[in-house]
Amino acid sequence: xxxxxxxxxxxxxxxxxxxxxxxxxxxxxxxxxxxxxxxxxxxxxxxxxxxxxxxxxxxxxxxxxxxxxxxxxxxxxxxxxxxxxxxxxxxxxxxxxxxxxxxxxxxxxxxx
Amino acid sequence: xxxxxxxxxxxxxxxxxxxxxxxxxxxxxxxxxxxxxxxxxxxxxxxxxxxxxxxxxxxxxxxxxxxxxxxxxxxxxxxxxxxxxxxxxxxxxxxxxxxxxxxxxxxxxxxxxxx
Numbered sequence: 622x623x624x625x626x627x628x629x630x631x632x633x634x635x636x637x638x639x640x641x642x643x644x645x646x647x648x649x650x651x652x653x654x655x656x657x658x659x660x661x662x663x664x665x666x667x668x669x670x671x672x673x674x675x676x677x678x679x680x681x682x683x684x685x686x687x688x689x690x691x692x693x694x695x696x697x698x699x700x701x702x703x704x705x706x707x708x709x710x711x712x713x714x715x716x717x718x719x720x721x722x723x724x725x726x727x728x729x730x731x732x733x
Numbered sequence: 734x735x736x737x738x739x740x741x742x743x744x745x746x747x748x749x750x751x752x753x754x755x756x757x758x759x760x761x762x763x764x765x766x767x768x769x770x771x772x773x774x775x776x777x778x779x780x781x782x783x784x785x786x787x788x789x790x791x792x793x794x795x796x797x798x799x800x801x802x803x804x805x806x807x808x809x810x811x812x813x814x815x816x817x818x819x820x821x822x823x824x825x826x827x828x829x830x831x832x833x834x835x836x837x838x839x840x841x842x843x844x845x846x847x848x
Contacts, residue, residue, distance in 0.1 A: 646758070
């Protein structure tokens with residue numbers, strides 16, 4: 622059974638640019654959630670996708686958007702990057718919405 | 734709004750000690766509670782999951798308890814080892830609201846176990 626994978630591992634972008642982060646869910650999981658973890662903080666919920674539809678969103682602006690594909694892989698897109706977007710971005714998948722979530726290794730985004 | 738607090742923020746102990754990490758949450762309407770381990774710059778490793786109907790879970794040297802009515806959980810680590818050094822995060826899963834299963838995290842307890 623393949624776990625949750627994320628790409629890229631690290632990324633450096635300039636303020637104002639756009640970035641796409643990718644996540645491959647654990648086999649058989651139809652729900653994916655994205656979290657942002659700033660240095661020294663706990664992860665903060667960005668949004669969740671269930672069967673290719675957004676199923677809820679945390680307190681993040683619309684420039685954070687996502688997609689979930691028929692194979693349940695997912696993307697997180699961030700437009701107009703700001704310095705405060707520098708963080709570890711974590712993807713988690715689960716069998717259905719309330720079940721145990723399994724996390725990927727994360728993508729470290731640095732905005733300069 | 735659910736808020737999760739972890740105490741202490743940091744802990745430094747000699748090898749062999751038994752430890753207790755604390756987690757509290759403000760809304761008792763949770764579906765489950767998870768304890769995670771995070772090594773520096775890495776993702777989250779799930780240690781234990783307790784369903785809201787359960788009181789405790791055990792895995793090896795780890796034991797987690799849940800008192801849902803009082804909004805508290807503890808993670809007990811027996812006979813600590815230097816390899817246990819990491820940040821330990823507590824997270825509760827929402828059982829109501831717009832996103833079922835959304836996790837609310839504490840800021841973590843940074844544990845250092847020295848030889």
